[in-house]
Amino acid sequence: xxxxxxxxxxxxxxxxxxxxxxxxxxxxxxxxxxxxxxxxxxxxxxxxxxxxxxxxxxxxxxxxxxxxxxxxxxxxxxxxxxxxxxxxxxxxxxxxxxxxxxxxxxxxxxxxxxxxxxxxxxxxxxxxxxxxxxxxxxxxxxxxxxxxxxxxxxxxxxxxxxxxxxxxxxxxxxxxxxxxxxxxxxxxxxxxxxxxxxxxxxxxxxxxxxxxxxxxxxxxxxxxxxxxxxxxxxxxxxxxxxxxxxxxxxxxxxxxxxxxxxxxxxxxxxxxxxxxxxxxxxxxxxxxxxxxxxxxxxxxxxxxxxxxxxxxxxxxxxxxxxxxxxxxxxxxxxxxxxxxxxxxxxxxxxxxxxxxxxxxxxxxxxxxxxxxxxxxxxxxxxxxxxxxxxxxxxxxxxxxxxxxxxxxxxxxxxxxxxxxxxxxxxxxxxxxxxxxxxxxxxxxxxxxxxxxxxxxxxxxxxxxxxxx
Ligand SMILES: Cc1cc2nc3c(=O)[nH]c(=O)nc-3n(C[C@H](O)[C@H](O)[C@H](O)COP(=O)(O)OP(=O)(O)OC[C@H]3O[C@@H](n4cnc5c(N)ncnc54)[C@H](O)[C@@H]3O)c2cc1C
Numbered sequence: 371x372x373x374x375x376x377x378x379x380x381x382x383x384x385x386x387x388x389x390x391x392x393x394x395x396x397x398x399x400x401x402x403x404x405x406x407x408x409x410x411x412x413x414x415x416x417x418x419x420x421x422x423x424x425x426x427x428x429x430x431x432x433x434x435x436x437x438x439x440x441x442x443x444x445x446x447x448x449x450x451x452x453x454x455x456x457x458x459x460x461x462x463x464x465x466x467x468x469x470x471x472x473x474x475x476x477x478x479x480x481x482x483x484x485x486x487x488x489x490x491x492x493x494x495x496x497x498x499x500x501x502x503x504x505x506x507x508x509x510x511x512x513x514x515x516x517x518x519x520x521x522x523x524x525x526x527x528x529x530x531x532x533x534x535x536x537x538x539x540x541x542x543x544x545x546x547x548x549x550x551x552x553x554x555x556x557x558x559x560x561x562x563x564x565x566x567x568x569x570x571x572x573x574x575x576x577x578x579x580x581x582x583x584x585x586x587x588x589x590x591x592x593x594x595x596x597x598x599x600x601x602x603x604x605x606x607x608x609x610x611x612x613x614x615x616x617x618x619x620x621x622x623x624x625x626x627x628x629x630x631x632x633x634x635x636x637x638x639x640x641x642x643x644x645x646x647x648x649x650x651x652x653x654x655x656x657x658x659x660x661x662x663x664x665x666x667x668x669x670x671x672x673x674x675x676x677x678x679x680x681x682x683x684x685x686x687x688x689x690x691x692x693x694x695x696x697x698x699x700x701x702x703x704x705x706x707x708x709x710x711x712x713x714x715x716x717x718x719x720x721x722x723x724x725x726x727x728x729x730x731x732x733x734x735x736x737x738x739x740x741x742x743x744x745x746x747x748x749x750x751x752x753x754x755x756x757x758x759x760x761x762x763x764x765x766x767x768x769x770x771x772x773x774x775x776x777x778x779x780x781x782x783x784x785x786x787x788x789x790x791x792x793x794x795x796x797x798x799x800x801x802x803x804x805x806x807x808x809x810x811x812x813x814x815x816x817x818x819x820x821x822x823x824x825x826x827x828x829x830x831x832x833x834x835x836x837x838x
Contacts, residue, residue: 399430401669520605
């Protein structure tokens with residue numbers, strides 16, 4: 371049997387694995403991490419495949435939002451990425467092991483079940499599917515630019531954001547969700563436009579009547595959103611195309627809410643487990659068991675209705691408890707012995723201090739701020755990765771540890787600097803950064819390559835290797 375080895379962050383190194391796992395959890399949103407916390411505390415040493423790009427990002431949908439005001443325990447609210455960082459830290463503290471990759475294939479036709487991730491074959495007695503659901507998007511040309519800066523996929527979550535107060539807002543969609551969200555947003559906006567492609571609503575009659583009778587809502591019939599516009603900080607309008615005449619017109623709205631459905635991330639198990647007409651996993655009513663013994667579902671992947679962080683977390687707990695009982699009942703669990711009953715406290719995360727004249731280190735792998743950037747740009751003979759981040763950017767939380775791992779693997783042959791674009795706006799403007807995360811690779815004062823968004827570690831590694 372090959373021993374698994376993990377970094378202090380719980381990430382498994384690239385070793386051959388021929389162990390049969392007790393429990394593999396697929397997905398790292400609130401459902402996946404809650405399941406992991408319960409399973410790890412039950413000494414099952416769960417393996418969690420975080421996902422990377424397929425169906426979301428590590429940490430799940432809450433990584434793409436700013437303030438979460440309705441998760442119990444945080445009376446002043448909490449940033450979505452911070453909440454997920456905490457869930458992750460709690461899961462790791464109790465012994466969860468991570469594979470930071472997408473599950474590429476899941477074979478439930480034989481036992482133990484087989485999952486392929488990062489090119490490895492992983493065998494497991496039980497599986498919890500917590501792969502979430504992705505809100506459908508319109509894929510407007512400027513969608514990424516205004517995501518969480520005017521465009522949102524969740525009116526109930528984001529409607530109360532100060533920027534939407536007393537402003538004109540728009541909801542896209544003609545079904546029950548769109549009508550409900552339009553009504554909900556009238557609490558905050560000065561007026562709400564419901565953008566409908568056809569000439570009637572698909573919503574139930576009662577819901578449609580309520581919308582049509584509401585003087586604060588105008589239905590924009592036969593209309594399709596084709597683009598959004600605004601400043602660097604916030605969206606200020608959308609362009610509509612008339613679906614019958616083809617004519618374009620502008621609508622000055624500060625918020626655009628998508629209510630055009632969700633797609634559950636069940637592609638890998640379709641045909642192996644029962645799913646409903648929309649592709650959501652079917653479980654026993656009120657329970658986490660899927661149609662196959664030993665396979666459990668948690669969170670949005672099996673929930674077309676509630677789709678909230680707390681409901682996902684609750685069902686993650688149920689799934690882990692059910693998996694543990696099933697494994698014990700069949701004598702399949704190989705539990706781990708803890709050296710200490712109580713693992714060490716996680717403590718506050720150490721943040722990188724902004725470098726200045728006093729603490730700048732020319733050989734440090736990772737530093738922060740304009741001073742370090744200027745010094746390294748001019749003096750360093752090594753490739754320099756510059757990552758532009760902002761405090762509420764979830765994907766930045768995902769990307770930074772990946773970049774640090776690349777630099778650690780390179781053993782000091784390249785260096786990194788983080789620029790917070792809120793703190794160092796001038797630098798961001800000078801560098802032409804239009805969104806976060808953006809990564810620029812410099813070598814001998816020349817810009818070699820630029821990436822926007824979260825990318826695989828191998829892309830950065832290859833680009834740096836080519837310079838060495
Ligand atoms: C913009 C926005 C704002 C929101 N705000 C709030 C809020 O304020 N409060 C609230 O309660 N809810 C909010 N929600 C809803 C909430 O985010 C979801 O209900 C919740 O995240 C669902 O959790 P989950 O664990 O089921 O799935 P998700 O959070 O969707 O996580 C799914 C995970 O599965 C992973 N995955 C997918 N495919 C694979 C694969 N092939 N292999 C491995 N992993 C995979 C993804 O990477 C991701 O980590 C918001 C949603 C959005 C979109």
